[in-house]
């Protein structure tokens with residue numbers, strides 16, 4: 258099981274705060290007991306965000322009642338991804354809204370100006386856009402549409418928006434997927450507001466990429482963590 262400690266939104270914020278460890282969870286997501294966690298080792302993740310590279314410790318805790326083992330990830334760590342959720346969501350938003358290329362985007366968010374080849378590579382930025390647009394096609398599009406209907410905002414539906422980069426796609430299917438994702442992003446912004454969408458887009462990359470969550474619809478449950486921070490699923 259993974260939970261997130263949301264005190265820091267980016268690697269930069271974390272470094273500026275002298276790199277404290279992730280907080281011990283106050284409540285077990287398995288059995289809801291409180292103050293029940295023992296330390297159960299840790300592992301290191303190498304994380305990159307622009308010019309910063311850090312080894313960040315991910316502590317594991319074990320519930321003494323239900324024996325659930327929980328890893329606590331700092332809020333900017335996306336599971337299985339080396340770049341932080343802030344960088345990934347920035348690339349996606351830009352690609353869906355502005356005429357650009359994967360190569361230019363990779364250079365814009367790369368670790369050092371003029372770095373050659375840029376890191377992340379353009380292939381990695383392509384992969385982020387590809388997996389996110391697939392997820393919108395398979396899960397998220399329908400869920401955002403339903404949320405619009407539930408909120409009485411059916412008028413938002415039907416106004417499709419073109420992704421300014423769709424014309425370069427190598428297949429019609431991919432072009433449609435990019436347009437659909439731009440449209441869903443626009444619907445989500447109308448539904449919950451631009452800053453919430455950005456937060457939710459980041460939250461999306463903190464969850465398992467194949468698990469559908471209502472991240473664009475504001476349906477998030479919260480659990481309190483020790484040290485006055487909040488967990489958001």
Ligand SMILES: [Zn+2]
Nearest residue numbers: 285288320323
């Ligand atoms: Zn438990």
